[in-house]
Structure formats: C-alpha cells, structure tokens
Amino acid sequence: MVKRPNNDALRQVMLRVAGVLLILLLPFTLLAPRHAPVVFAVYYAFLNAVLALSTWRTALGIAAVWFLSRRHSHQHWSLEADDRDPDAEQSRFHLRLKDVVHIILLPNYKEDPETLSDTLNVLASHARARSNYKICLAMEASEEGCAEKAQSIADLFHSSFLSIEFSVHPKNLPGEMRGKSSNVSWAAKHMAATVPAEESHKHIITATDADSCFTADYFESVASHYVREQDPLVRRIFLFVPIILFDRNASSVAPFVRMFDFSWSSAHMAFFLPYYPFAPALSSYSVPLDLCAAVDFWDTGAEAMAEDMHMTLKLTMATGGRLRTIHIYSPISQCNVVGVQKTWSSDTYARLVQLKRHDWGGALEFSYFLRIVFSRLFSFNRPSSPSKLPKDFFAPATFLGRCKQATTLSFMFYHMWEITVWAIHAVIINVLAIFLVPGAGPAFLSVIPNAYWNAVAGNMPVPAILPQTFAVVSYIQLSLLPTVVAIAIAYEGMYSWCHVGRWNLDNHRKGSESNHGYTSLGARSSLVSDKRKWYQFWEWILFIISAAVFALFMCWVSLLQLGTDQLEYVVAAKPKSVSNTPLPHATALHTPTPSEVVRVSSSLATIQPVPEADDDKFLPTKAYRQEE
Numbered sequence: 001m002v003k004r005p006n007n008d009a010l011r012q013v014m015l016r017v018a019g020v021l022l023i024l025l026l027p028f029t030l031l032a033p034r035h036a037p038v039v040f041a042v043y044y045a046f047l048n049a050v051l052a053l054s055t056w057r058t059a060l061g062i063a064a065v066w067f068l069s070r071r072h073s074h075q076h077w078s079l080e081a082d083d084r085d086p087d088a089e090q091s092r093f094h095l096r097l098k099d100v101v102h103i104i105l106l107p108n109y110k111e112d113p114e115t116l117s118d119t120l121n122v123l124a125s126h127a128r129a130r131s132n133y134k135i136c137l138a139m140e141a142s143e144e145g146c147a148e149k150a151q152s153i154a155d156l157f158h159s160s161f162l163s164i165e166f167s168v169h170p171k172n173l174p175g176e177m178r179g180k181s182s183n184v185s186w187a188a189k190h191m192a193a194t195v196p197a198e199e200s201h202k203h204i205i206t207a208t209d210a211d212s213c214f215t216a217d218y219f220e221s222v223a224s225h226y227v228r229e230q231d232p233l234v235r236r237i238f239l240f241v242p243i244i245l246f247d248r249n250a251s252s253v254a255p256f257v258r259m260f261d262f263s264w265s266s267a268h269m270a271f272f273l274p275y276y277p278f279a280p281a282l283s284s285y286s287v288p289l290d291l292c293a294a295v296d297f298w299d300t301g302a303e304a305m306a307e308d309m310h311m312t313l314k315l316t317m318a319t320g321g322r323l324r325t326i327h328i329y330s331p332i333s334q335c336n337v338v339g340v341q342k343t344w345s346s347d348t349y350a351r352l353v354q355l356k357r358h359d360w361g362g363a364l365e366f367s368y369f370l371r372i373v374f375s376r377l378f379s380f381n382r383p384s385s386p387s388k389l390p391k392d393f394f395a396p397a398t399f400l401g402r403c404k405q406a407t408t409l410s411f412m413f414y415h416m417w418e419i420t421v422w423a424i425h426a427v428i429i430n431v432l433a434i435f436l437v438p439g440a441g442p443a444f445l446s447v448i449p450n451a452y453w454n455a456v457a458g459n460m461p462v463p464a465i466l467p468q469t470f471a472v473v474s475y476i477q478l479s480l481l482p483t484v485v486a487i488a489i490a491y492e493g494m495y496s497w498c499h500v501g502r503w504n505l506d507n508h509r510k511g512s513e514s515n516h517g518y519t520s521l522g523a524r525s526s527l528v529s530d531k532r533k534w535y536q537f538w539e540w541i542l543f544i545i546s547a548a549v550f551a552l553f554m555c556w557v558s559l560l561q562l563g564t565d566q567l568e569y570v571v572a573a574k575p576k577s578v579s580n581t582p583l584p585h586a587t588a589l590h591t592p593t594p595s596e597v598v599r600v601s602s603s604l605a606t607i608q609p610v611p612e613a614d615d616d617k618f619l620p621t622k623a624y625r626q627e628e
Contacts (some may be wrong), residue, residue: 306361
C-alpha cells in the first residue's frame with residue numbers, strides 16, 4: 001500500500017523552493033551580467049529555448065489532436081476490440097467490451113440539480129449505459145440537504161444505468177482538505193466496497209466534474225484499449241487521458257474567459273503528440289480499479305488540491321515510471337466559469353479566482369514532486385513519499401521497459417520544472433533584461449539599460465557573450481509569433497471538427513444503413529455553445545495576454561506559499577443547464593445514522609471502521625442495480 005507523507009518539515013522546505021528561486025532571480029539578473037556573464041547567457045538562452053519548445057510543442061500537439069480526433073471518429077471500436085488472438089480467449093483474464101464496467105464518479109458541491117440531470121441524461125443515452133455504467137453521485141456533507149437531492153436524482157435515473165447511488169463525504173476529517181480529491185477518494189472507496197475482489201479487474205474508475213459531458217465513444221475506446229491488452233499485469237497500469245474542450249457556453253462568456261480556457265486546453269494538448277511518454281490528466285480521466293486500490297486511491301491532504309495532476313504524479317512514481325498513458329482523442333465537453341452577476345467583468349473575476357486555485361494547486365504539486373524525488377534519491381524520510389508498488393504487480397522488466405521507465409520519469413521531471421519554474425523565469429528574465437542589460441531589448445528602449453549599466457559598472461564594457469546570446473535568442477523569439485498563429489489556426493480547425501463536424505458525421509450515420517461497427521456519440525447536452533464566427537479569430541491576440549497573466553499569478557502564488565500552503569477552496573460557478581427531463585421535487589427522507597463507515601484497503605477485501613469526525617453524521621445510500 002502506498003504510504004502517505006508524514007514528515008511536515010521536508011514538505012514545508014520543498015513548498016518554498018519555487019518562491020525562493022523566484023526571489024533569487026532578481027539579484028541574479030542584477031548581478032550576473034557583470035560578474036558571471038557566461039552563467040547569465042547560458043541560463044537566459046536555456047529559458048528562452050524552454051519557452052520556444054513549449055510553444056512549438058503546443059502547435060504540434062493541437063495539430064495532432066485535430067488529425068487524430070478525426071481519425072478517432074472513424075474507428076470501429078467494437079470491431080477492433082474483437083479482432084484479437086483467439087488463443088487469448090482461453091485465459092481467465094480474457095475480457096470483452098461487454099465485460100468492462102465503468103464506475104463514473106460525479107463529485108459535486110451545491111451543483112444545480114438541472115446540471116447533474118443534464119450530465120446524467122447524456123450518459124444515459126449511451127448504448128452501454130444500462131449494462132456497463134455504475135454512477136456514483138459524490139456528495140459533500142457540508143451541503144445541506146445533499147442526501148435528499150442525490151436521492152431524488154437517483155430515483156429519476158434508477159432504470160438508466162447498471163447502478164446509480166451516492167456517497168456522502170463527511171466534513172472535517174483529520175488530515176483532509178476540502179476539495180475534489182478528498183470527495184473523489186471517498187466515493188471511489190465507497191464504490192470499490194461493492195465490487196467483489198475477483199471482479200475488480202473488470203472495473204475502470206472515471207473521475208470527472210459534474211458539468212463534464214462524455215460521448216459514448218470515449219468509454220468505448222477506453223474499454224477497447226483495455227481489453228486489447230491481453231497481459232493483465234500491463235493493462236492494470238493504464239491511465240486514460242482525454243482532451244478537454246470548452247464548448248458548452250463559450251459563446252456567452254467574456255472573450256478573456258473564453259480565450260483563457262482555450263489557452264488552458266491548448267497547453268494540455270501539447271502533451272498529446274503520439275507516443276509522448278508523459279501526459280498529466282486534466283479534470284477528467286480514467287484509471288483501472290486495481291491500480292486505484294493499490295495506491296490507496298486519491299490523496300486527501302493539502303497537496304492534492306490539483307487532484308488530476310496529483311494523481312498522475314502519484315501513479316507515475318508509485319509504478320516507477322511504468323505507468324502507460326493512453327491518449328483518448330474523444331473530447332470531454334465542459335463549461336466555462338461564469339460570474340455571479342453574469343457580466344463580462346464578473347466572468348473575468350470568477351476566472352481569475354479559479355486561476356489562482358489552479359496555480360496554487362500546481363505549485364503544491366511541484367513541492368510534492370520535489371519531496372518524492374528528494375526522498376527517493378537520498379533515501380531520506382522514506383515514509384514521506386509513495387513507496388513503489390511490489391514487483392509482482394507488474395510484468396517482468398526488460399531492457400526496453402527500463403528505458404521507457406527512465407524516459408517517462410525524465411519527461412515528468414522536465415515538465416514539472418517547465419510548468420512551475422522555467423516558463424515563469426523565462427517571462428520574468430526577458431522583461432528584466434530589457435531594462436537592465438544593454439542589447440537585450442529593442443533599440444528605442446536602450447537608453448534605460450545603458451543608463452543603468454553606466455551607473456553600476458562605470459566604464460566596464462558589456463561582455464561580448466551577452467550581445468551574441470541576445471542576437472541568437474532574438475531569432476528564437478521571432479519564431480514564436482508565427483507559431484502562435486499556427487496554434488490559432490490549428491485550434492480553430494480542431495474546435496470546429498470536435499464541436500460541429502463529428503456531430504454532423506454522427507447524425508449522418510444515424511440515417512445511414514452502413515453504420516455497422518461505429519459507436520453513436522449519444523445525446524448532446526442541452527447547453528451547447530454557438531458555432532465560432534470568423535471574426536472571433538481576433539481573440540487570439542488575448543492568447544499572449546493570458547500567458548502573461550498565468551505567469552503573474554504563478555509568481556504571486558509562489559510568493560504566497562512562502563508563508564502558507566492553505567487556500568480556501570472556492571468552487572467556480574457554472575451556467576445552469578436546461579434539462580430535457582424535469583427533476584421531481586425532493587422529498588424529506590428518513591435516513592438512520594450508523595456509527596461507522598467502511599474504508600476499503602488496497603486488497604479490496606479488508607474492511608475496517610473509520611471513526612466519525614466531529615459531529616458529522618454519515619448518511620447511507622440507496623443503490624439501484626440492474627439485474628446482471
């Protein structure tokens with residue numbers, strides 16, 4: 001079992017690394033050009049190279065998603081899953097598509113019943129919903145009346161899925177932080193307790209958001225990838241990561257909010273190049289139940305605020321880099337956040353609040369990552385980092401396998417530094433160098449750095465390596481403008497296909513007789529954004545501004561975390577859906593209070609009581625299950 005961190009000293013030190021490095025960047029830029037010009041030139045060129053590589057990779061990643069999402073829509077998932085070695089059917093681990101059960105967790109807190117109903121309507125329209133979907137409404141006890149709300153929704157959809165039930169996550173549990181991760185962890189353990197140990201290898205857990213809408217081909221492709229891998233020791237270490245698309249209310253929010261979310265999903269698509277060894281999950285993702293149980297499900301402390309990235313790091317480290325990330329090119333439709341007053345300024349403020357939470361969670365993940373690496377390298381405070389899973393959990397290692405492990409861990413190391421430190425340093429050092437180092441900026445601003453240099457260095461000439469470095473880097477920087485244009489063109493093409501093209505194709509297939517083997521997408525959400533207009537292309541000017549705002553907020557968060565790791569978890573508001581199926585009025589239900597709840601161990605066989613926290617009452621759930 002994966003042990004949880006228990007040494008606060010090391011955690012507190014690593015928490016402040018990003019902030020300290022940020023503070024040191026100012027004296028470095030002030031002093032290094034004169035006293036260590038070679039060091040400054042190398043770091044300056046390195047940061048700009050990192051920034052350029054990230055931008056180029058984003059353009060290529062979006063182009064790949066555009067192409068591969070189209071190919072994804074033309075694949076026969078059911079036929080491909082059945083096209084396997086006949087000898088494999090003799091194994092007791094042989095699976096067919098109809099054997100794979102999807103446990104779908106819908107964590108929510110004070111979500112409108114209409115939003116949950118709309119999400120469930122979409123899922124219920126899938127062909128395999130009644131036979132292969134188990135739904136868990138993950139409720140929070142801190143929401144008054146959550147059990148009654150969940151029960152009314154479960155009553156409404158009781159015949160639509162293999163099973164639908166709800167869990168109630170108690171508040172104020174020791175060592176937990178309020179948020180999605182702790183709620184998902186509680187719900188996952190609740191659902192795992194209902195699965196017999198001999199059936200666990202057939203179950204895949206999908207963690208998502210209450211407003212996320214899936215198409216049926218997502219679950220079909222996940223199941224297809226899962227069953228086509230005949231080695232049970234390999235498929236149990238899969239992580240399924242889909243692309244995210246903000247296409248439900250994008251046309252009705254402020255341009256800044258719309259473009260910031262486009263930038264957010266664009267940055268994630270940079271990891272979707274074919275065979276790219278590392279790709280962090282974002283918002284929605286799927287993990288085999290066996291793997292979830294082996295690592296003791298999701299963490300619940302402060303470091304797990306960014307639960308998607310945290311789970312990715314946890315699984316990668318626990319498997320020693322063996323984790324196999326499977327890209328799923330079926331986009332998950334999500335909503336942009338909206339403000340309380342439904343105005344552009346209110347929407348923008350709500351998005352900035354959400355950005356602070358995202359950046360805060362990202363900075364926490366960086367400290368978590370550093371602590372694990374430090375513990376592993378120096379064998380210090382071993383209990384503070386996830387211990388590796390036993391070797392018998394994996395297939396026998398080969399030389400090629402070890403090379404892949406090293407590659408995955410190396411890419412993870414690089415990207416954690418890139419996201420949290422290097423990209424931010426690149427923005428700051430370029431701005432500071434313009435005003436502090438002659439030759440780093442445009443000619444019309446040369447008066448400022450020349451005056452500063454003469455004031456602090458006197459008659460000392462500028463070291464020759466600096467203008468040479470600036471000249472080379474300037475060509476790299478110039479390449480970023482056409483790259484951003486390429487990002488805009490590729491994203492608009494990808495967005496058009498995913499938002500309009502694939503649905504048109506699905507409608508065409510429904511009216512065609514030659515659609516055997518294709519998976520219908522199912523019903524669409526009642527909340528759908530308008531089609532993008534050609535004149536909205538100008539909004540991509542905000543792409544660069546959103547990147548700068550991200551850098552500023554990451555700087556702010558890094559400095560704030562010098563003092564604390566605590567942040568109030570504010571749930572962003574989402575637009576109301578107009579459900580096609582009206583919800584019945586919730587009625588008061590008598591729910592007896594048990595004195596204990598169960599927590600599932602990693603073996604899925606041992607059940608132990610967990611004491612109640614404070615005065616919380618644990619509400620039982622009423623489950624509906626279809627006859628199997």
